[in-house]
Structure formats: structure tokens, C-alpha cells
Amino acid sequence: MSGSSLRVVVVGGGVTGLAAAHELARLAAERPADGLRVTLIEAADRLGGKVQTDHVDELLLERGPDAVFLRSPFWLELCQRLGLADQVVRANPEHRQSYILRRGRLHGIPGGMEGGVPRSIWPMAASGLLSPWGKVRAALEAIVPAAHPDGDESVDGFIRRRFGAEVAERIALPLLGGIYSNDTRRLSLLATTPHLRAAEREHRSLLLGARRAAHRPAANKGPGSGGRSQSPFVSLRGGLECLTTALAARLSGVDVRPRTRVMALMPTPTGESAFTLALGDGQRLVADRVILTVPAFAAAELLRPLSVVAAMQLDRVNYASAAIVTLAFPAGSITLPHGSGFIVSPDEGRLLSACSWTSQKWPHTAPDGVILLRCHLHATEHATILDLDDIGLERTVRAELGELLGITATPRLTRVYRWPRALASYEVGHLDRLATLDRALADLPGVFLAGAGYRGVGVAECARQGIEAAARTVAVPSPNGVPASVAGTR
Numbered sequence: 052m053s054g055s056s057l058r059v060v061v062v063g064g065g066v067t068g069l070a071a072a073h074e075l076a077r078l079a080a081e082r083p084a085d086g087l088r089v090t091l092i093e094a095a096d097r098l099g100g101k102v103q104t105d106h107v108d109e110l111l112l113e114r115g116p117d118a119v120f121l122r123s124p125f126w127l128e129l130c131q132r133l134g135l136a137d138q139v140v141r142a143n144p145e146h147r148q149s150y151i152l153r154r155g156r157l158h159g160i161p162g163g164m165e166g167g168v169p170r171s172i173w174p175m176a177a178s179g180l181l182s183p184w185g186k187v188r189a190a191l192e193a194i195v196p197a198a199h200p201d202g203d204e205s206v207d208g209f210i211r212r213r214f215g216a217e218v219a220e221r222i223a224l225p226l227l228g229g230i231y232s233n234d235t236r237r238l239s240l241l242a243t244t245p246h247l248r249a250a251e252r253e254h255r256s257l258l259l260g261a262r263r264a265a266h267r268p269a270a271n272k273g274p275g276s277g278g279r280s281q282s283p284f285v286s287l288r289g290g291l292e293c294l295t296t297a298l299a300a301r302l303s304g305v306d307v308r309p310r311t312r313v314m315a316l317m318p319t320p321t322g323e324s325a326f327t328l329a330l331g332d333g334q335r336l337v338a339d340r341v342i343l344t345v346p347a348f349a350a351a352e353l354l355r356p357l358s359v360v361a362a363m364q365l366d367r368v369n370y371a372s373a374a375i376v377t378l379a380f381p382a383g384s385i386t387l388p389h390g391s392g393f394i395v396s397p398d399e400g401r402l403l404s405a406c407s408w409t410s411q412k413w414p415h416t417a418p419d420g421v422i423l424l425r426c427h428l429h430a431t432e433h434a435t436i437l438d439l440d441d442i443g444l445e446r447t448v449r450a451e452l453g454e455l456l457g458i459t460a461t462p463r464l465t466r467v468y469r470w471p472r473a474l475a476s477y478e479v480g481h482l483d484r485l486a487t488l489d490r491a492l493a494d495l496p497g498v499f500l501a502g503a504g505y506r507g508v509g510v511a512e513c514a515r516q517g518i519e520a521a522a523r524t525v526a527v528p529s530p531n532g533v534p535a536s537v538a539g540t541r
């Protein structure tokens with residue numbers, strides 16, 4: 052600390068870093084006596100990180116995230132605070148049905164699913180996704196005793212023991228594996244879907260728990276659960292980039308430095324500040340607190356000289372690569388089923404992992420007369436999609452759409468967005484690794500980590516982590532003697 056000022060440097064200007072800097076700017080204005088001085092450093096020439104919206108020929112194209120899942124009122128409150136409440140749009144209720152591609156056919160995802168697991172068994176009865184035995188086994192969940200594993204387990208392991216192999220392989224694997232960018236056999240239950248374990252603990256059976264919840268008065272059902280008919284997916288009319296733009300526009304007093312990479316983070320041997328940051332432009336910056344919001348593997352490189360243990364934990368956060376291929380067709384040149392799109396079971400052996408029928412799901416993204424499709428390709432250990440050039444990716448997608456939906460028309464616009472090592476996913480043991488990380492960071496008071504690599508991969512969770520990290524930086528009394536509970540990722 053220099054005199055009465057507290058210098059906080061936020062590294063990374065994605066949604067996490069912007070939310071952190073915005074919160075710090077707010078705190079600085081609210082508590083001028085704290086002498087908060089905030090700097091935001093971003094390597095790219097634009098702010099927003101993975102949140103990127105293109106506007107082309109009246110089309111709204113999301114390069115990265117295109118929807119926010121409402122887990123709590125947080126996102127809507129944030130939009131409200133940023134003056135974006137009137138921008139919030141819900142996914143089109145007319146096209147809620149989505150499908151799973153299995154054995155070359157689209158099967159409607161049965162109603163009554165929540166968080167990738169059935170809440171009610173009746174909609175399953177008519178589903179072509181499960182065999183008769185698979186349906187009986189799923190219904191038996193109501194009498195399966197609760198298990199009490201001590202620690203983490205895989206999402207697949209949990210769903211398999213509760214609902215049987217078919218629900219685990221034919222529904223949860225494509226659905227939750229797609230959302231969390233990893234094989235459910237590797238995904239951590241406690242880090243991705245802790246509510247499933249909590250429901251088992253509380254009700255023994257998830258089906259029974261859901262039945263009880265359905266009979267509870269609406270006011271007791273918890274945040275975000277109101278109105279079953281409303282989609283829990285929302286976006287912003289002008290694109291999700293409106294959020295990061297709004298945050299960036301409200302950084303008054305913050306020293307914002309785009310096109311500047313942090314090359315190294317060093318403890319300041321003596322003097323008044325805790326850290327020195329070496330910047331790509333040759334400058335050095337001193338800081339009392341540093342919030343790292345860069346991907347975990349980038350944070351590992353910055354922290355390795357300071358804490359090998361922290362760097363090792365950060366190295367273990369897995370990031371998948373992906374590509375998005377967006378195609379716009381003249382209306383009438385292709386026909387889509389009713390619904391919002393489909394996800395592909397990984398055992399189909401296709402490069403396509405999902406296809407959103409964007410103009411049906413989000414009517415604000417395309418004018419009348421245009422049908423917009425957004426195709427996801429996720430790299431797996433078997434498919435290194437990013438080895439394909441853009442033409443190869445487009446060709447692959449069009450060939451697969453031809454086979455699956457009979458689409459042979461030529462798109463009037465194609466955009467390919469490549470995302471190397473971009474989707475964080477939490478593997479079994481993730482929370483234990485974060486606990487080890489927090490212990491290691493307790494020896495580095497003044498360093499904070501937030502973002503997709505830690506406690507939530509979605510845009511909303513990243514913003515929340517950024518705000519929480521900002522609050523923790525000012526709660527720390529001094530760079531020396533920081534209580535462990537206020538350092539780290541929590």
C-alpha cells in the first residue's frame with residue numbers, strides 16, 4: 052500500500068475482469084477514503100474476452116456464448132443495474148422442444164427434465180430415447196436407496212446409479228456433456244451439478260424430491276424457479292456483448308489498458324507494494340492486490356514462479372477447444388423441424404456436437420426471410436477439429452446437416468469462429484483442487500483468482516465471481532497477515 056491508497060490490478064478484460072473492475076470502480080466511488088486505484092490490463096485490443104457479438108446484414112451472430120442460464124436472480128439484477136433490463140429476451144417459448152441425435156434420428160428430449168435428469172417419469176414413457184427396460188429402470192429411481200459417498204464422483208456415476216445406464220448414456224451424456232464440454236464420466240458432480248447430490252441427501256430420491264417441490268407453494272421454490280412455462284435461457288436483444296460493453300462503459304476512474312499483456316508477476320522484494328507486474332510494452336506496474344481473471348492455464352504461467360503448488364492445480368483445469376460454424380439460409384430454401392435445435396450423442400461419431408436453430412430459438416437474431424443455424428463442433432480426444440481449415444469445417448458441417456436434416460441449399464452467409472482451448476470443464480476432484488489452490492494462495496496474500504476456470508463456467512457465474520473477487524480485495528486488511536479465508540478463489 053502506498054500512503055493511504057490501495058492499488059488493485061485486474062488482469063484480463065473478459066466478463067470476469069470487467070465485472071471485477073466495475074465493482075472496484077463502484078467501491079472506489081462509494082468509499083473515497085480507501086484510496087482505491089484500479090487498473091485493468093487486457094492483452095487483446097478489445098474488451099469482453101469470449102463474449103463477442105457480430106452484426107452482419109441485419110443478423111446478430113454470437114461468436115462465443117449466446118445464452119445465459121438463469122440459476123438465480125443474479126443475472127437479471129446485474130442487467131437491471133447496468134440499464135439493460137429492457138434488453139433481456141427469453142428463448143422463444145414456441146420452440147422449446149430440443150432433440151438428441153441418436154442412431155441417426157432426432158428424438159425429442161422428454162419434458163420434465165431439469166439439469167439433465169428427469170424430474171418426472173411420465174414424459175419418459177413416450178420417449179424413443181429409452182428402451183422399455185431403460186424406462187422401468189429410470190422409474191425405479193424412486194426406490195433406489197441414497198448412497199453417501201464421502202467425496203466427489205462423476206456426473207455419469209451419479210446418474211447411472213440413480214436412473215440406470217440408459218438415462219446416463221443416452222440423455223445425460225449428450226446433454227450435460229455438451230453443456231459442460233466434457234465426457235460426463237470425467238465431469239465432477241460436486242463442481243457442476245451439486246444440486247443433484249443435495250437433492251439425493253435431502254429427499255433420498257430425485258423423483259420424490261421433484262414431486263414434493265411441485266406441491267410446494269411457488270414462493271418456496273427458490274430463485275429462478277418461478278413460471279415453469281418460461282424458458283430459463285435468456286439473452287440480450289443486442290447480443291451478449293451489450294453486457295460487457297455496458298460494464299466497460301462504467302469504469303470511470305479505472306486505468307484501462309487494452310493491447311497490454313501481463314508477462315510476469317513478481318513479488319516486490321522491498322517497498323510499499325506487494326507485487327510488480329511486467330507488461331508486454333516493457334512497462335512495470337506495482338500493485339497491492341492482483342485479481343487474475345485470465346484462463347487457468349495462463350494464470351498458472353504467471354503464478355509458477357511464486358507458487359509451484361498453485362500452478363500445478365491450475366494446470367489441471369481442463370479446457371476444450373471448439374468451433375462455431377454459423378450458416379444463414381434464405382427462408383424457403385431449407386425446412387427445420389419445430390424446436391430450438393439438437394445435440395449429438397458423442398457415440399454417433401460425428402464432428403458436429405450440437406446445432407441451434409437460432410432464428411427459431413432467438414427470433415431477434417435474424418430478420419424475416421432468413422434462417423440462422425449455429426453449429427457447434429467440440430474437439431475431443433478423437434477429433435481435433437481445429438486441424439481443419441475454415442473451408443474444411445464448413446464442408447464438414449454442411450455434409451452432416453445434409454445427412455441429418457436433408458439440407459442441400461447453399462447458405463447466403465457462413466461464419467466460422469475458432470475457439471482453441473476455450474471451454475473450461477471441471478473434472479472429478481475439481482473442488483479438492485480448488486481447496487489446495489486456496490491453501491497455496493494463502494501464502495500469497497493479495498493474489499485472487501476468478502473466472503471460468505474455477506466456480507462456474509457460464510457468463511453469469513463469471514460475472515458473479517468477478518464481483519466477489521473485487522469485494523474480497525478490499526476486505527483484505529493488508530498484504531501481510533491476510534486470513535486464508537479471504538485469499539484465493541472463494
Ligand SMILES: Cc1cc2nc3c(=O)[nH]c(=O)nc-3n(C[C@H](O)[C@H](O)[C@H](O)COP(=O)(O)OP(=O)(O)OC[C@H]3O[C@@H](n4cnc5c(N)ncnc54)[C@H](O)[C@@H]3O)c2cc1C
Pocket residue numbers: 062063064065066067068092093094095099100101102114115116117118119120311312313314344345346349373375470473474475501502503504508509510511513
Ligand atoms: C464457443 C463458446 C460458447 C460458449 N457458450 C456459452 C453460453 O452459451 N453461455 C454461457 O454462459 N457461457 C458460454 N461460454 C462460456 C463463457 O463464454 C466463458 O466461460 C466466459 O465468457 C469466460 O469469461 P472470463 O472473463 O472468465 O474469461 P475470458 O473471456 O477468456 O477472458 C480472459 C481475458 O484475459 C485476457 N488475457 C489472457 N492472458 C492475459 C495476459 N497475460 N495479460 C492480459 N490479459 C490476458 C484474454 O485476452 C481475455 O480477454 C461459451 C464459451 C465459448 C468459447
